[in-house]
Amino acid sequence: MKLPLLSLCFALLALASCGPDKKTARLSGKIEGLDQAALLIYPADAVEGDGGSLDSIKVNRGSFSYDRPTTVPLLLTLVYPNNSFTTIIAQPGKEVTLSGDANRLKEMEVVGTDENKQFTEFRLSVLKLSEKDAQMRAATYIRTHPESWTSVALLYHYFDRVASRSEQPTLSLLDLLKKHQPTNQQLAAIDARLRPQVRTAIGGFLPNFTATTLSQQTLRSADFKGQPTLLIFSASWDSHNYYLRQQLRKLKSARGNRLRIINFSLDESQQKAEERAKNDSLQSVVYLKNMLANPLVKTLGLRYPSGNILTNAQGRIIGRDLPTEELADKVNELLH
Incomplete structure (x- = not known):
């Protein structure tokens, strides 16, 4: 009886060692139809505790794996060869998996954590909507779940990573998220950059300088x-x-x-x-x-x-x- 028990312990230990450590966030993926390529990945904004910057990920026969040294959760932007992108919620000690088809990059699915699953479900549900309608739904989700990392990702994806920004509801959503997530470093970094940018959006006035x-x-x-x-x-x-x-x-x-x-x-x-x-x-x-x-x-x-x-x-x-x-x-x- 000792040998099977010992074997089981070794198996569990080996399984545990395959995952990222507590100072690493892992992203793995499989993209059908993309044989060889280089993807770019970078954070929404630099935060203390993130050990990476702008990195390149090599895709070989459609598969890739990437380890991000970080001690804090953060948002990563994965950019494909055609310049479309996917927003990913990276958390130290956890692995998320991306999958999809190279001909439908906007339909990429990211799973592995509840936050990424929720974000993927939302993103896929608004694919056929106009940018304005997608923003309205994103704003509703954020107001309903201001404590969620999914909401931070939605703010970044639908109100920050867009060509034309507006002061409202962006600033009110930022204020709400900061109230409910006062220690979120990634949110604070986004706020520090995004707030002055939307204040100088079309329709506003130049700040005093x-x-x-x-x-x-x-x-x-x-x-x-x-x-x-x-x-x-x-x-x-x-x-x-x-x-x-x-x-x-x-x-x-x-x-x-x-x-x-x-x-x-x-x-x-x-x-x-x-x-x-x-x-x-x-x-x-x-x-x-x-x-x-x-x-x-x-x-x-x-x-x-x-x-x-x-x-x-x-x-x-x-x-x-x-x-x-x-x-x-x-x-x-x-x-x-």
């Missing part, structure tokens, strides 16, 4: 009222810079002083910003020291290195992160 240009001119946002204003964020290291420079020259030539253009430089040094300002004939250039870590980046809710904000003469934001090819049309519409 003061900045100094390379020519030592003091700019105050309160002084922008009375003239349409375009705030441009750019950098020499950004691939969009060349095309953006051409568009800005055309706008300045066609519209002259009817449009105020403020250029925020995200270059790696002030010298680089000064060189680019001279070479590109840029005026009203504000150098943002420390680039994306500059406090003004957060104040203005910058989402992308090539972001922009367009306001009318009343100071109301009427355009946000417009594609470079659409900038001229929006400005011409404003100044017609």
Whole structure:
């Protein structure tokens, strides 16, 4: 009788050792129709206790396995070769499994924890709905389950990872979740980034700020009222810079002083910003020291290195992160 009992103990021990340890969250998966590929994975926002960053996952014959060193729960975004994505709730000491077909990536199922199962069920239930209707249902779920990690994932997926954001109900949902989950580090990190971004969404007004240009001119946002204003964020290291420079020259030539253009430089040094300002004939250039870590980046809710904000003469934001090819049309519409 001792040998079978001993064998059983070894079997249980081996089974337990196959799972991730308490400082690791594991994601495994099987994607039919995807033989060889590299998937990107990154957190919603950096949190203390997460030992990873932007990682690449190799898919071999449709299968993959990924271990994330973390001591805290967090949201991970898994990006496929076609740039579609799946939101995953990762928890230390637990494994979640993703499965689906490469031809229907939006229908991927994630199981392994109750939170991921609930999130998957919700996501699949609203697949055929419009973005607005899906947001309405997500808001209802969040208000009903403000203590759930599933609700945090819904906020991130349906109110953060969208092209066009709105101040409400996003801020009220954030407030509700923070009230019920005051120690959730991932939620706090999302809030710190997302709140200023939605406050500078279309329909809102620029926050109060003061900045100094390379020519030592003091700019105050309160002084922008009375003239349409375009705030441009750019950098020499950004691939969009060349095309953006051409568009800005055309706008300045066609519209002259009817449009105020403020250029925020995200270059790696002030010298680089000064060189680019001279070479590109840029005026009203504000150098943002420390680039994306500059406090003004957060104040203005910058989402992308090539972001922009367009306001009318009343100071109301009427355009946000417009594609470079659409900038001229929006400005011409404003100044017609």
